[in-house]
Amino acid sequence: MKIASILTTPGEWLSPHGGDHPIVISSRVRLARNLAKLPFPGWAKKAERIRILDEIKPVVDGLEQMRDCFSEQLNELSAVEKQVLVERHLISREHAAKGIGSAVVINPTQTLSIMVNEEDHLRMQAISSGLDLQKTFRAIDNIDSALEAHLDFAFDPRLGYLTACPTNVGTGIRASAMVHLPGLVLSEQINQVVNSVNKIGLAVRGLYGEGTEAMGNLFQVSNQTTLGENESQIIDRLNKVIETLIQRENQARENLLATKRTMLMDQVGRAYGILTHAYSVSSKEALNLLSVMRLGIDLGFFPEEGRVIINSLLMETQPAHLQLQSQQKLAAEERDSLRADIVRGKLRSFSKPNKNKLSGGQTAGPASETQ
Amino acid sequence: MVCDVCKTNTATVYLTQIVDGNMKKINLCESCSKDKGVSDPTGFALADLLLGLGETQQVEQATPTEHCPVCGFTQADFKKTGRLGCSECYKTFSEGLGSLIKAMHKGTKHTGKIPARLFRDMMRSDRLNELKRSLEEAVSKEDYESAATIRDEIRNLESEV
Numbered sequence: 001m002k003i004a005s006i007l008t009t010p011g012e013w014l015s016p017h018g019g020d021h022p023i024v025i026s027s028r029v030r031l032a033r034n035l036a037k038l039p040f041p042g043w044a045k046k047a048e049r050i051r052i053l054d055e056i057k058p059v060v061d062g063l064e065q066m067r068d069c070f071s072e073q074l075n076e077l078s079a080v081e082k083q084v085l086v087e088r089h090l091i092s093r094e095h096a097a098k099g100i101g102s103a104v105v106i107n108p109t110q111t112l113s114i115m116v117n118e119e120d121h122l123r124m125q126a127i128s129s130g131l132d133l134q135k136t137f138r139a140i141d142n143i144d145s146a147l148e149a150h151l152d153f154a155f156d157p158r159l160g161y162l163t164a165c166p167t168n169v170g171t172g173i174r175a176s177a178m179v180h181l182p183g184l185v186l187s188e189q190i191n192q193v194v195n196s197v198n199k200i201g202l203a204v205r206g207l208y209g210e211g212t213e214a215m216g217n218l219f220q221v222s223n224q225t226t227l228g229e230n231e232s233q234i235i236d237r238l239n240k241v242i243e244t245l246i247q248r249e250n251q252a253r254e255n256l257l258a259t260k261r262t263m264l265m266d267q268v269g270r271a272y273g274i275l276t277h278a279y280s281v282s283s284k285e286a287l288n289l290l291s292v293m294r295l296g297i298d299l300g301f302f303p304e305e306g307r308v309i310i311n312s313l314l315m316e317t318q319p320a321h322l323q324l325q326s327q328q329k330l331a332a333e334e335r336d337s338l339r340a341d342i343v344r345g346k347l348r349s350f351s352k353p354n355k356n357k358l359s360g361g362q363t364a365g366p367a368s369e370t371q
Numbered sequence: 372m373v374c375d376v377c378k379t380n381t382a383t384v385y386l387t388q389i390v391d392g393n394m395k396k397i398n399l400c401e402s403c404s405k406d407k408g409v410s411d412p413t414g415f416a417l418a419d420l421l422l423g424l425g426e427t428q429q430v431e432q433a434t435p436t437e438h439c440p441v442c443g444f445t446q447a448d449f450k451k452t453g454r455l456g457c458s459e460c461y462k463t464f465s466e467g468l469g470s471l472i473k474a475m476h477k478g479t480k481h482t483g484k485i486p487a488r489l490f491r492d493m494m495r496s497d498r499l500n501e502l503k504r505s506l507e508e509a510v511s512k513e514d515y516e517s518a519a520t521i522r523d524e525i526r527n528l529e530s531e532v
Contacts, residue, residue, distance in 0.1 A: 034458060036458050037441055037457060037458055037459055038457060038458075039441075039442045039456055039457045040454065040455065040456060040457055042452060042454050043442060043444060043448075043454075043455075043456040043457065119454070141484070144484075145487060148486050148487060148488075149487070153486055154458030155485070155486050155489060156458075156461060156481075157481070157485075157489075158479075158480055158481060159461060159472070159481055160481030160483060161481075162458040162461055164454045164455060165453060165454045165455075166455070166468060166471060166472050166475060167475055169461075169472065169476075170476065170481045170483060171481070171483040171484065173483075201477070225475065225476040225477045226476065227472065227475075227476035227477065227478055227479065227480075227481060228476050228477035228478015228479065228480065228481075228482065229477055229478065229482060229483070230482045230483035230484070231483050231484060
């Protein structure tokens, strides 16, 4: 399978077959594994990395689940192609910086991605849309068991699976969910919520941006510890916290509808207005406005059919995705202009926000008021 | 009061963490607190991790020139990168790593998945021990018929290895 087909088809987790979860965008489970007694990728010399790659890659390529997969060494991919894979959450930023001696193997539906020689010899992940951590874990657990039948994994009975960084030792699992929390952000409860999640021992990171500047109201919630608990316990805890987050987010949205309806309509109206008329939109602005559009769909301002369009725009408006569409190297302004063109085009089918269609709410203001 | 992480600057940020009734206090200077994202709720790591990082500075005083026999990694290398050289490093540096791992995680013993081959080996050795006990019992009861059957089963299992 060639990179072109990966790049032109959205991953299954981005355009799911039956409606997606309004708040949880995707669930991901990653396992870290290493071969016994061989130097970890960060310490191994180039020749050793290549030798380890040659040992691991054929086994990965041969997996049943990886039939017809996309399988490339990283030095064969251009910087833009690698960046697109990062934007799709198929490889990490760290992996994109690698070249010879590292590889990535991705299945046709883009729900499984296996990195060879990232921080560990093997970083395998399964990703699915909505909240289904158990199913996602089972998928990657099967891959792990299939690989382990042919490879000698570094394992200690007391410490568990041995990893390059002690923070991953034991189960080597990082389970995470990407959540969309515009209600909590708009009602200024997000910091308090993030702090309480941290206290339980889970990490909350803004998906883009530095520090507290969480762009697009998107956050990634994940476990921090990997030793001392088994995989089910870690996943259960994450699940419970996410369910609480969903409740809190829904409450925040209801509250806003009840007490700050005008502010909401204003936000949605402005997002719609700018995205349908602007000729230059930065990636940060696009993320934030698309987030508000998504909220608009959740609240009933826009029809449900619009969700797929917004989801695909979230991916298409990212820098490397834009660059891929053009033959010459684009400067920042050219990207901003191309981004605006794509957004205007895709949103042509969107009619103006309809405040009479608010879910669960009665119309605000006099019935004769024109839109 | 001196910063707990860099041990040089004066501490101006006082962090108290209470988890499950256990209280931990850390004192940080302005720059270390920015580095570790203490003022930033989304970047904030567990206080335990901060304490753990402070501990690597004690670890290096133990045996600074010790090399991992398989990959040649040293504790100085670990301090520089925060990562190890190979799986054998966990044995080589087990003393220093012990307290670090304890501070980082919820427990010090792995309770999750075990590679299938290892699991089978464990099951087999458990079964062998069980059979040997039964054999002793049968012999002491002078039940030589059962003893012979058990002895054959033991031979079978042992030849599987």
